Amino acid sequence: MSPCPALPDGFDFTDPDLYQERVPLPEFAALRQTAPVSWNPQPHGLAGFDDDGYWVVTRHADVREVSTRPEVFSSSVNTSVIRFHPSIRREQIDAQRLMMLNMDPPEHTRVRQIVQRGFTPRAIRALESALRERATAIVAAARERGSGDFVTDIACELPLQAIAELIGIPQDDRAKIFDWSNKMISYDDPELAVTEEIGTLSAMELISYAMNLAAARTACPAEDIVSRLVAAGDEGHLASDEFGFFVLMLAVAGNETTRNAISHGMHAFLTHPEQWELYKRERPATTAEEIVRWATPVVSFQRTATRDTELGGVPIAAGQRVGLFYASANHDPEVFDAPGAFDITRDPNPHLGFGGGGPHFCLGRSLAALEIDLVFGAIADTLPGIRLAGRPRRLRSAWLNGIKELRVDYT
Numbered sequence: 001m002s003p004c005p006a007l008p009d010g011f012d013f014t015d016p017d018l019y020q021e022r023v024p025l026p027e028f029a030a031l032r033q034t035a036p037v038s039w040n041p042q043p044h045g046l047a048g049f050d051d052d053g054y055w056v057v058t059r060h061a062d063v064r065e066v067s068t069r070p071e072v073f074s075s076s077v078n079t080s081v082i083r084f085h086p087s088i089r090r091e092q093i094d095a096q097r098l099m100m101l102n103m104d105p106p107e108h109t110r111v112r113q114i115v116q117r118g119f120t121p122r123a124i125r126a127l128e129s130a131l132r133e134r135a136t137a138i139v140a141a142a143r144e145r146g147s148g149d150f151v152t153d154i155a156c157e158l159p160l161q162a163i164a165e166l167i168g169i170p171q172d173d174r175a176k177i178f179d180w181s182n183k184m185i186s187y188d189d190p191e192l193a194v195t196e197e198i199g200t201l202s203a204m205e206l207i208s209y210a211m212n213l214a215a216a217r218t219a220c221p222a223e224d225i226v227s228r229l230v231a232a233g234d235e236g237h238l239a240s241d242e243f244g245f246f247v248l249m250l251a252v253a254g255n256e257t258t259r260n261a262i263s264h265g266m267h268a269f270l271t272h273p274e275q276w277e278l279y280k281r282e283r284p285a286t287t288a289e290e291i292v293r294w295a296t297p298v299v300s301f302q303r304t305a306t307r308d309t310e311l312g313g314v315p316i317a318a319g320q321r322v323g324l325f326y327a328s329a330n331h332d333p334e335v336f337d338a339p340g341a342f343d344i345t346r347d348p349n350p351h352l353g354f355g356g357g358g359p360h361f362c363l364g365r366s367l368a369a370l371e372i373d374l375v376f377g378a379i380a381d382t383l384p385g386i387r388l389a390g391r392p393r394r395l396r397s398a399w400l401n402g403i404k405e406l407r408v409d410y411t
Helices: 016-021 025-034 060-067 090-098 107-119 121-145 150-155 157-167 171-185 196-219 225-230 240-271 273-282 287-295 365-382
Strands: 037-041 053-057 147-149 300-305 309-311 314-316 321-325 403-405 407-409
Touching: 053 060, 060 309, 060 321, 090 240, 107 121, 107 225, 107 240, 121 147, 121 150, 121 157, 121 365, 147 150, 150 157, 150 240, 150 365, 150 403, 157 171, 157 225, 157 240, 157 365, 171 196, 171 240, 196 225, 196 240, 225 240, 240 273, 240 287, 240 365, 240 403, 273 365, 287 365
Parallel strands: 053 321
Antiparallel strands: 037 053, 147 407, 300 321, 309 314
């Protein structure tokens, strides 16, 4: 297994230093052309796993194939996170299998059938009017400030409030959820001074908070989604620890990702002013999907081969990790015309920003799209002259395409 000759020795597609600077789109393009399924060596144990590297999957078709074959490419064996801190213990990795993201069928099927009760079209429609009011209020408050950090002023607020609304977390507690989820995913970023121990403690605090909420609803059910998920009944229910890990997943998958999509979307609009003018005039229904394609907030997840197999004609051995690089798939010219263009009228747009299909396709896709539509509608109405006041500052992360600060002038 030799690395792709087009890349320098030691290049690693999960290097957090790399993502603090940029998403490696030129390198993805080189692999798609020369070695679309390519071995990426790593020093032994660097990613927290007992191995020496992983396969980089760069083409849209191959990412989709892996995503739809959970019996061959497991989410559970090594979890979906492609790189942990080297000091992580194996039991800490294994504990994360309680999260739906890191389950395989049939266990995944059971849990997903329960939690998707909260994400039906009817449930999302029921949130729309409250979220529209919240988006308007969030943007109006930003306008009063005159200038500030778009990420904390606007982008993070609606996803947090949506989750609080969805599962009945009191709005007063949303700052705790924000703080805990930030710390869980920021251990790679030294500027945030978050050690892995703090990240682990934050995850435990969030799970504990959610388990207490579940216990309260089990003892005294209310008319909310938590009661529907944890109350025993014919449809099945979540145990309190399963509910705790479900909220943990929401805090990252439903909060961090949507927040980063909104932040990247705003930056894209402000660096493509003709698209911002088009949006303000026409509000295309295709906007949210293009923002997610462009942002691809989760650069990559991984699977682990359960048996010897092959992908794209390349043999993959049982036990080897396979990286699904959604950022590369979303720039595949075999699927997208002019993939390097930010085009809010793009249609069709079969991007993989919500996953590559299969059992792990994003449960909250319609909620995320609604949040994006509502927040940009409110910005266009209230802050039509918004402009950049500095370059975005990127998160140092091995697998998230994050913006931690985006200075703007609101008026």
